[in-house]
Amino acid sequence: MDAAPDDAVPLVRTLTLPSEANLNGGVFGGWIMAELDKAAGLLGMRRAQGPCATVAVENLRFVTALRVGEEFSIYGQVEAVGRSSMRLKLDGHAAPPGGGETRRVVEALFVSVALDGEGRTRPVP
Template sequence: MAERSTPGSTPGRLLAPPSLPDGAELVMRVMPMPADVNANGDVFGGWIMAQVDVAGAVLPARIARGRIVTVAVNQFTFKQPVSIGDLLSFYARITRLGRTSITVHVEVHAERDPVNPQLVKVTEANLTYVAIDGLGQPRVLTRQV
């Protein structure tokens, strides 16, 4: 995590994300750039969705040890707008492990305002990935969590 100090805190202290689900793992960090904004000046929702899909695939890829594809976005909620300069941290945890599929919950937290750092949950989603073979057909997962 980024080292930031808050007023009255020890310099260099790491900011901890607020109440992450049990078993969540930091899988990606990214900072949106000016090219990622929509006409209103907020980061485009489609850009955030693409980043969530990439982050959500990290844990399934480790388990599948081969090709995986996104088969469903089961739930996706934008909780707060994202701005240029927000440092986004993507946390993921597996919520279901099937024979060929893996469902993942992803939470996105924005670290804002370097002068007075704060963390805000901006997005959360549930996605399902399926392991596939060389012909694009579902294949059985051989490794369990």
């Protein structure tokens, strides 16, 4: 599987715990989705220079299972910017705790909008 970029800094990095396990012993997909949403929020806020919110997930594909006890890192890039929206490409990678070879476990395309102080959409600078 695709390895994480050597020089990239993850938006989110965490260790998967037994409390995130599904019935098959892997990590629950809903937990992975929540971590992706956190990463999208961080990437969107950086690009929008302020608050933003996820309005859609256009694609979410689980490539392989994420196992309990693995380190989970999410990398992202802004794929496109509209007037108030952004398309954010995210890739989640697993690695043994303490480092080692990584593998892609999930990929997603999030759509986020920039928000003003009242929670209304605003232009992305």
